[in-house]
Amino acid sequence: MQATAESVPAPERDAINGPYWDALAAGCLSFQRCDCCAKAWLPARSECPHCLQDRWHWEKAEGGARLVSWVVYHIAYHPAFANRLPYNVAVVELDQGPRMISNVVQIDDPERLVIDQRLRLVFEDEGGTAVARFAPA
């Protein structure tokens, strides 16, 4: 699809993060785990940010998470989001450890969320790309 000023920015795919997006499209949120030190992380990298080794594998996230923090946008920094105001963006921590940027869905008022509340994974489509969002557990 030709990108326009109004389209949601698509991720830049490469050899390292390609499997992440492929798995997401197939209904699986995944993260990397180091074969050497067993630490887990997102986003995709070529080396473990803990022990610096380059041997790792993909694992499936089970879907449980907690809300670390969130913001509610009242102005749009990208034209694609102008008609969604106000909308929330959250930092969530998967039960397996990695953190990621996401949105909290299936809520009435984002100002009533609380830090550390339990969340569960839901898959949605965003302009043709599968995304991992979270709803209150």
Place this chain on the structure above:
Amino acid sequence: MSTANKLSGKAVIAGIGHTAFGKHPGRGTVSLNVEAIRKALADAGVEKSQVDGLLVKAPTSKFEMMYAQKLAEALGMVPRIGGVYDHGGASNISMISYATMAIEAGQCDIAIVALADNPATGTRQAYEKSYGDDGSGLYGWFGTPAGYAMIARRHMGEFGTTSDQLGAIAVACRKHGAANPHAQLRKPLTLQQYRESRLIAAPLRRDDCCLVSDGAAAVVIMSAQRAKELGVAKPIPILGFGQGQTSWDVALRADLTSTAAGVSAQTAFAMAGLTPADIDVAQIYDCFTIAALMTLEAYGFCAKGQGGHFVADGRIEIGGALPVNTAGGLLSETGMPGLQLVIEGVRQMRGDAVSQVRGAAKCAISNQGGIMHTHSTLILGN
């Protein structure tokens, strides 16, 4: 000061200069830098031919290769040491510390540290970046204010910090800015006006966010001995400096309410042989109110989580226990990233600030960059 580092007090800020703050349509950053440096040299009583160090912060608004050499050419200078340093808004104090160490090591004699920016009327290239190439744009994650808002929300959740407490920082800075004839924004702010100001990225409002400004600033650094030999009128000793790097992006940072501002301050206080209780006035980087609040905590002016209580009730206003950002800071004097805070620190130590804290003898100054990624601390004093 038996615990002080041997470098403490060895170097001084000998001269300060800055352009008008606000808008400079049609002027590039080289022109703005030249004006600020011309004024700083005049203030120090130094000829440009005596300067052999030129350390420049990369203009935030636009990155250019070999920028310091381009500036040196415009200045007609051939420094021994010269270049651009970048770790965001912490760069200025870091460059002052590198200049101090270079002078002590005999690598240069007199150094200029300078910065210019023109995001208000020139390019905003660097301000318009989005976060991450990792697909976070799919979720609508854009803009610097949201990064600070994410931290502020967590601070509120963990410690009960309130929007009104963040507002107290904006009110104090705007009050001090209103009294400063050089300030870009001279309109004072009431807490009620703060409450009514537009939400940008909740919980942050417009008045939690710094100004966007054109302008330049420069300082002249030399050894205390050299300043004496040259008869510099008002040299202000550099007592301590330190740095710290939080590094991790907001989305990945394990503890959103802790930053490396603490280790930066500890390094600076140890070098100076001082504690927070010795500080009479502070210039605290206030790109967003939450940054100033967390820096006050990290520096040890209050306990972690108590920043909200500390800044309330006028405690950080002139006449309060610890006057902060006495020229208005980034929220009111100019949004330029950091050197204006150093310049106000020098004025306070010279005793000729517009809103002078009577008898102030020690000043702590913070600079920070990114979304609290980098931090640098400077302690000045007589």
